[in-house]
Amino acid sequence: MTKHIPIITIDGPSGVGKGTVTLQLAKHLNWHILDSGAIYRVLAYAAQKHNLQPTQEPELAQLASNLDLQFQQVEDAVNVILDNENVTDDLRTESCGNFASKIAALSAVRQALLQRQRDFLQTPGLIADGRDMGTVVFPDAPLKLFLTASAEERGQRRYKQLKQKGINVNIGDLINDIAERDKRDTQRTVAPLKPAADALVIDTTTLSIEEVMQQVLALVNKVI
Numbered sequence: 001m002t003k004h005i006p007i008i009t010i011d012g013p014s015g016v017g018k019g020t021v022t023l024q025l026a027k028h029l030n031w032h033i034l035d036s037g038a039i040y041r042v043l044a045y046a047a048q049k050h051n052l053q054p055t056q057e058p059e060l061a062q063l064a065s066n067l068d069l070q071f072q073q074v075e076d077a078v079n080v081i082l083d084n085e086n087v088t089d090d091l092r093t094e095s096c097g098n099f100a101s102k103i104a105a106l107s108a109v110r111q112a113l114l115q116r117q118r119d120f121l122q123t124p125g126l127i128a129d130g131r132d133m134g135t136v137v138f139p140d141a142p143l144k145l146f147l148t149a150s151a152e153e154r155g156q157r158r159y160k161q162l163k164q165k166g167i168n169v170n171i172g173d174l175i176n177d178i179a180e181r182d183k184r185d186t187q188r189t190v191a192p193l194k195p196a197a198d199a200l201v202i203d204t205t206t207l208s209i210e211e212v213m214q215q216v217l218a219l220v221n222k223v224i
């Protein structure tokens with residue numbers, strides 16, 4: 001790993017606002033972004049297209065190694081291009097997130113995606129968003145953040161986000177889906193969702209995005 005390029009890792013459960021914080025911070029610092037969840041989602045999308053089941057670990061790992069994947073960082077978003085097709089909108093559904101969390105529990109799949117994630121590290125710096133950025137992918141990162149919020153609040157945030165994108169979901173179903181996904185992500189044996197021992201935990205339940213950014217920027221100014 002290249003030690004002299006700075007990295008900020010932002011881990012935490014679904015719907016906590018990691019993506020928004022990552023984008024705002026990247027804009028502020030003019031750094032690169034790794035949206036690792038999008039990599040697991042794009043693999044889920046490709047797997048479904050190939051009719052693969054979450055039990056087919058070797059086939060899924062093979063697919064993970066061969067994904068023709070590009071990320072295009074635009075003004076306020078990152079576009080995901082798979083086989084020259086913009087699949088960004090297809091990845092946001094809860095069914096894609098659920099399939100992603102099933103295949104993300106497979107060790108061969110995680111191994112196949114490890115170097116691909118580390119390759120995002122480029123000057124002047126990287127903000128890496130996910131579940132295991134601080135624990136597994138970038139264990140030497142100088143600043144590790146772990147965002148949390150109550151399950152209810154995260155459900156509401158994800159609901160608003162999906163609604164803005166024109167995706168209609170039932171709030172009760174959404175909260176259940178998020179809880180199920182978090183349970184799977186937290187309880188898996190490989191790279192479970194948890195704060196790194198040296199991560200700084202920010203509970204965002206009662207904070208606005210502006211208040212979260214204030215805290216994050218104060219830490220960035222202190223550490224980076």
Ligand code: C5P
Nearest residue numbers: 036037038040100101104130131132185
């Ligand atoms: O962050 P996002 O909701 O897009 O992630 C989708 C799923 O991908 C998560 O529920 C998790 O199972 C998996 N994931 C992971 N490790 C990461 C990022 C995402 O296991 N670093």
